[in-house]
Amino acid sequence: MEKISLNGVEIYPFTSEEQLLHYINQHKGILIAINAEKILHATEQTRSIINRNVGYCDGAGAMLALKQKGFRSVCKIPGCELWLKIVRRFYREKTFYLVGSKTQVIEETVNKLRQEFKDIRIAGYRDGYIKTEDDKERLIADIVEKKPDVVFVAMGSPKQELLMEKIQERHNAIFQGLGGSFDVYTGHVKRAPKWWVEHNLEFAYRLIKEPKRIKRQIYLIKYACWLITKKL
Template structure:
């Protein structure tokens, strides 16, 4: 079940339910995509209805950031588990390793993918790594795109982890639905954290919705403008959503015959 939070329809349920449902999609050999949503994605979707439509057509959209978890409670009274990409990625790799499910990684630099390969071999020795591909930082030609689709489909992989960053990875996955014949999941910044290229915030910062602040200290030049705009925009949008909800609840009393 999905519930609307401003511009996105977020999937509800326990953390374990998300793992189990993704594994079920793998078994069904379904061409679909899964989005891992945070405040940045929500504001991007609010500002771009076409992007919102892409995310909302996903088979599953997880509440990555704590602000979305809290918003679910504020707007719908649902105490939702956080389903962060930084937790989901290693947990899925653990499951696929134990079940011998072949995986494929698409996106990121070659250095990152080299580290990914070494990390998986060391951390998940039972894993079946079907392939890794670092695409060029430019628009692909049709021939290149077709070659990549064929390469992934012929690799034997059963799930594709996509690390292109938001919103590029979501748009790419949507364009590949019906072409890449397996579930695709956008893991964005979770991959460099998992393999050790970046550090994750301490748990107390994660629980207090200040993980973004820790990331900002690591990449101030790249992230300052994004966080300054998106965080303030989200607070305003959530405030408006709460006010609109209160007004809609009062309207039957104000208009008893309507």
């Protein structure tokens, strides 16, 4: 599948979740969510990380830019939903390993997954507080030993991507970086209501709930200008 470059950030223009799931099952690799912020603030390091892996359209900003380039059927695939669809599709045939968040949250996540997906096989899990190289090495060694088919890492970018690449050097699997998805899944963080999500206004809902985000979201004005002037 051809990748499309937006400000040097290469994205796969998947037209459905089904297409993405089929692709990653066939090719494995590291899934990285791409939104307007990652495109606008791309650096040499972040571009390099994304471009050697599987960038997919996570936000409305990325979706609009791809549509502008002629990919009319491209769809937005929120990462906080995608990981659960990976679980739902493959939990009867694949094994899983989870890394990230606080101890309480990761334990609640594992317990909830086991309740919702009765036959799920979770090979291992741990919190995201990996403070030393020894911590990292023990984690990687455990993953190499247990050989999970799918590894979810929820630590924020680019930390989670760098860790997944380190693991991938010794164990090939389906990887996905999840940011704060475990917190959302367990109810510690509330996601925008369905109407806001469906109308691509999730960013506005977050801003209403957390006005201090204005400093972070002011970039959307610049991104909108890029879209209008077709700078992307």
